[in-house]
Amino acid sequence: MRLTTVTLGTSLALGLLASTAAFAVDTTRLAPKDAAFSFQGPFGTYDRGALQRGYQVYKEVCSACHSAQHLAFHNLTEAGGPEFTEAQARALAAAAKVPAEPNDKGETTDDKGAPLMRSATLADHFPSPYPNENAARANNGSALPPDLSMIVKAREGGPQYVYSILTGFGGHAPAGFKVTDGKYYNPYFEGWNISMPPPLKDGTVTYSDGTKATVDQEAHDVVTFLAWASEPKLEERKRFGFGVMVFLVVLAGLLFAAYRRVWKDAH
Amino acid sequence: MSGPSTYNPKSGFERWLDTRLPLPRLLHDTIHTFPTPRNLNIWYTFGGILTFCLAIQIVTGIVLAMHYVANATLAFDSVESIMRDVNYGWLIRYMHSNGASMFFLAVYIHMFRGLYYGSYKAPRELIWIIGVLIYLLMMATAFFGYVLPWGQMSFWGATVITNLFSAIPVVGNHIATWLWGDFAVGDATLNRFFSLHYLLPFIIAAVVGLHIWALHVPGNNNPLGIDVKSPQDTVPFHPYYTVKDAFYLVLFVIFYALFVFYWPDFFGNPDNYQQANPLVTPPDIVPEWYLLPFYAMLRSIPNKLLGVIVMFGAIATLVFIPWLDTSRVRSCRFRPLMKQFFWAFLVACVLLGYCGGQSVDAARFGIPLVWVARIASIYYYVFFWLIMPIVGLIETPKKLPASIAQSVLGDTAAAPAE
Amino acid sequence: MAATTHDAGTRRDFLYVASGAMGAVGVAAIAWPFVDQMNPSTAALALASTEVDLSTVQPGQQVIVKWRGHPLFVRRRTPAEIASAKAVDVNSLPDPLAYNDNLPDNSPATDANRAIKPEWLILIGVCTHLGCTPTVSTPQMPEGDYGGWLCHCHGSQYDTAGRIRKGPAPRNLQVPPYSFLSATRIKVG
Numbered sequence: 108m109r110l111t112t113v114t115l116g117t118s119l120a121l122g123l124l125a126s127t128a129a130f131a132v133d134t135t136r137l138a139p140k141d142a143a144f145s146f147q148g149p150f151g152t153y154d155r156g157a158l159q160r161g162y163q164v165y166k167e168v169c170s171a172c173h174s175a176q177h178l179a180f181h182n183l184t185e186a187g188g189p190e191f192t193e194a195q196a197r198a199l200a201a202a203a204k205v206p207a208e209p210n211d212k213g214e215t216t217d218d219k220g221a222p223l224m225r226s227a228t229l230a231d232h233f234p235s236p237y238p239n240e241n242a243a244r245a246n247n248g249s250a251l252p253p254d255l256s257m258i259v260k261a262r263e264g265g266p267q268y269v270y271s272i273l274t275g276f277g278g279h280a281p282a283g284f285k286v287t288d289g290k291y292y293n294p295y296f297e298g299w300n301i302s303m304p305p306p307l308k309d310g311t312v313t314y315s316d317g318t319k320a321t322v323d324q325e326a327h328d329v330v331t332f333l334a335w336a337s338e339p340k341l342e343e344r345k346r347f348g349f350g351v352m353v354f355l356v357v358l359a360g361l362l363f364a365a366y367r368r369v370w371k372d373a374h
Numbered sequence: 375m376s377g378p379s380t381y382n383p384k385s386g387f388e389r390w391l392d393t394r395l396p397l398p399r400l401l402h403d404t405i406h407t408f409p410t411p412r413n414l415n416i417w418y419t420f421g422g423i424l425t426f427c428l429a430i431q432i433v434t435g436i437v438l439a440m441h442y443v444a445n446a447t448l449a450f451d452s453v454e455s456i457m458r459d460v461n462y463g464w465l466i467r468y469m470h471s472n473g474a475s476m477f478f479l480a481v482y483i484h485m486f487r488g489l490y491y492g493s494y495k496a497p498r499e500l501i502w503i504i505g506v507l508i509y510l511l512m513m514a515t516a517f518f519g520y521v522l523p524w525g526q527m528s529f530w531g532a533t534v535i536t537n538l539f540s541a542i543p544v545v546g547n548h549i550a551t552w553l554w555g556d557f558a559v560g561d562a563t564l565n566r567f568f569s570l571h572y573l574l575p576f577i578i579a580a581v582v583g584l585h586i587w588a589l590h591v592p593g594n595n596n597p598l599g600i601d602v603k604s605p606q607d608t609v610p611f612h613p614y615y616t617v618k619d620a621f622y623l624v625l626f627v628i629f630y631a632l633f634v635f636y637w638p639d640f641f642g643n644p645d646n647y648q649q650a651n652p653l654v655t656p657p658d659i660v661p662e663w664y665l666l667p668f669y670a671m672l673r674s675i676p677n678k679l680l681g682v683i684v685m686f687g688a689i690a691t692l693v694f695i696p697w698l699d700t701s702r703v704r705s706c707r708f709r710p711l712m713k714q715f716f717w718a719f720l721v722a723c724v725l726l727g728y729c730g731g732q733s734v735d736a737a738r739f740g741i742p743l744v745w746v747a748r749i750a751s752i753y754y755y756v757f758f759w760l761i762m763p764i765v766g767l768i769e770t771p772k773k774l775p776a777s778i779a780q781s782v783l784g785d786t787a788a789a790p791a792e
Numbered sequence: 793m794a795a796t797t798h799d800a801g802t803r804r805d806f807l808y809v810a811s812g813a814m815g816a817v818g819v820a821a822i823a824w825p826f827v828d829q830m831n832p833s834t835a836a837l838a839l840a841s842t843e844v845d846l847s848t849v850q851p852g853q854q855v856i857v858k859w860r861g862h863p864l865f866v867r868r869r870t871p872a873e874i875a876s877a878k879a880v881d882v883n884s885l886p887d888p889l890a891y892n893d894n895l896p897d898n899s900p901a902t903d904a905n906r907a908i909k910p911e912w913l914i915l916i917g918v919c920t921h922l923g924c925t926p927t928v929s930t931p932q933m934p935e936g937d938y939g940g941w942l943c944h945c946h947g948s949q950y951d952t953a954g955r956i957r958k959g960p961a962p963r964n965l966q967v968p969p970y971s972f973l974s975a976t977r978i979k980v981g
Contacts, residue, residue: 340464
């Protein structure tokens with residue numbers, strides 16, 4: 108009878124668990140596409156080329172509306188990331204403008220009221236396209252383009268979700284569903300109405316390494332970059348983890364042998 | 375079992391120290407020679423594992439506090455700075471967040487062990503009650519700690535749980551405002567939660583000391599639930615249980631390391647990687663997994679005050695277990711009827727946990743989950759308040775072995791399976 | 793029950809020692825991250841280097857820039873100031889060493905060893921006595937007798953190469969590691 112109770116109870120619990128795809132119940136958003144990325148799995152690493160191309164996509168397309176305030180230019184040179192050289196990163200930083208410190212007169216704006224800007228250095232974080240949330244909303248039909256530093260970790264479905272959003276435009280809304288004015292149809296987004304216009308087309312960017320810039324490629328590259336932005340320590344973590352696991356398994360083996368030795372005569 | 379010490383200082387330094395502060399003697403008696411039943415199984419290793427978890431949380435926590443800023447504007451960014459800029463900050467943070475989950479996993483196994491083998495029964499009632507106190511302190515610590523990263527779940531979880539206090543009639547709203555230090559969860563709340571989160575683990579450590587001290591008076595229970603009758607029933611804690619605990623601890627650490635290094639966000643919620651926004655409520659507010667069963671109980675009652683009472687009552691019930699169980703037999707190994715109800719209780723807890731993680735109006739196989747939670751909650755109460763007292767009186771236990779030694783050494787086969 | 797017999801003693805001892813040693817190694821290995829986390833983070837290290845734009849500094853003028861939490865003196869010397877610094881006999885100085893992070897430790901405090909390009913003097917603006925910030929001497933507002941700096945805290949006086957000449961400070965002002973990225977831009981640190 109004990110076995111029956113346990114079996115029934117376990118089957119009930121397992122059945123309930125199996126009948127849902129994820130913790131949060133959402134009935135409208137389509138399940139994310141099944142895209143593969145090089146950084147997934149216990150030995151996954153970031154594809155250096157994809158990271159550098161992805162940075163280009165972020166810089167040329169996304170940064171117009173989306174900030175990535177947790178990223179600093181010196182992160183671009185660090186191991187485990189795009190690994191630009193210091194000179195390259197310095198140049199990328201210099202091309203960006205950040206608010207300048209007050210000048211000798213104590214002013215932070217020029218004669219016309221525009222904020223004083225200076226070139227960014229490696230120590231600076233990526234500048235935001237807008238000075239504050241209100242400005243961001245005013246320029247985007249009262250929608251707030253989210254910061255992208257952690258977008259891959261901040262969304263259920265992770266890189267597959269972001270990839271699906273970026274490549275999920277262009278379909279035809281099914282009969283009976285009306286797209287809200289000012290929004291765009293994307294069935295991978297909760298509610299199917301997304302405020303962001305389709306950001307990627309074939310050839311939106313021209314890759315400096317000659318890779319063909321299809322929507323799929325651009326999305327794959329920028330999602331790799333954004334995954335790194337969310338998890339810059341991924342490669343270090345997995346490398347360290349491998350060493351730890353090997354060490355622990357060997358230690359467990361030694362301790363098991365010691366345990367059997369100690370207890371041999373006690374039974 | 376406590377008794378006269380057999381400690382004999384072996385060096386001049388040990389003698390010098392022992393006559394001034396009997397620490398060597400204490401260590402000798404509690405960790406070296408302490409007579410421990412020879413039949414303890416894997417489920418008895420979790421006490422040591424829990425001590426390890428507490429130490430890990432304290433060490434990683436103190437180090438995180440060197441970099442964390444408890445201010446509503448800066449907290450979220452300071453955690454990200456730990457993850458990105460602080461040397462090995464990512465490792466220490468992931469050890470701390472996953473360590474909390476491991477801590478609760480171990481404590482639930484430890485508690486279920488106590489229930490199954492009757493470790494709460496006389497003369498160990500106070501060990502059990504001190505344990506409930508530790509559990510309460512752990513839940514408070516974890517709740518405060520989860521607020522600190524100041525993500526969406528941090529903020530809204532704090533809002534929901536502190537709002538529970540407003541259910542108390544007459545003084546409820548005043549208590550909630552007093553807890554917040556403001557008219558809603560905010561910077562004042564965050565600061566005091568950080569202070570309390572730093573304080574409580576040290577109180578837990580002290581209460582754990584009491585827990586172990588209380589245990590060392592009667593000595594450990596064992597899977598047979600029968601008393602130690604002679605020295606043949608026991609082995610010295612060292613080397614038998616030091617090596618066994620060390621081995622199982624390493625296995626546990628392997629399990630822990632899998633999460634820290636390969637699935638570090640498995641137990642977390644993606645919404646907490648978004649900074650707290652008091653103006654935007656996430657579609658589903660969910661606490662960390664280890665609080666889900668009680669969350670499910672709370673939500674299954676449509677009345678706010680009653681829900682709070684049912685939830686806190688479920689935790690308070692634990693204190694009375696030593697007196698609710700009327701059986702003279704401790705271990706469920708020899709209680710065929712109680713065993714069934716125990717497993718059903720485990721299933722009920724798992725079901726409650728599952729329901730707590732789903733949205734309130736979810737349904738599976740056409741059954742609204744709120745009804746599953748209600749039935750499981752009813753069973754929870756019935757298990758402690760009706761089944762424990764009644765089954766103890768009506769059940770016919772199996773025949774107990776004559777002694778631990780006879781059970782372990784008398785058989786030529788390996789120790790009996792459950 | 794007595795402990796196990798000793799015929800298996802050696803093998804068990806080896807296991808014990810090996811397990812214990814491995815455990816200790818593991819603890820030491822995992823302890824390193826907890827020690828290293830107190831070292832400057834990559835954010836602090838990113839600020840360890842500063843670039844300074846020299847184009848706005850006039851001859852005879854000094855600007856102060858923050859570097860690694862300290863004031864950094866960036867002084868554009870006039871030909872007269874350079875000449876007076878070169879004219880000093882190094883052996884007569886209270887402190888004959890250059891204290892230039894760009895050169896070996898025992899380099900003498902000649903003017904050439906105090907500046908990569910004679911026109912630009914880059915010094916850490918911390919008095920080597922007790923840490924105050926010395927005040928710069930200009931023709932319009934002279935400070936001290938040597939045309940360099942005067943520290944108002946306890947009267948130390950530095951010359952136009954930042955070398956201590958009079959007063960309680962024991963050492964010349966420190967020259968930080970720096971290099972010219974272009975004629976008008978230096979990278980310090």
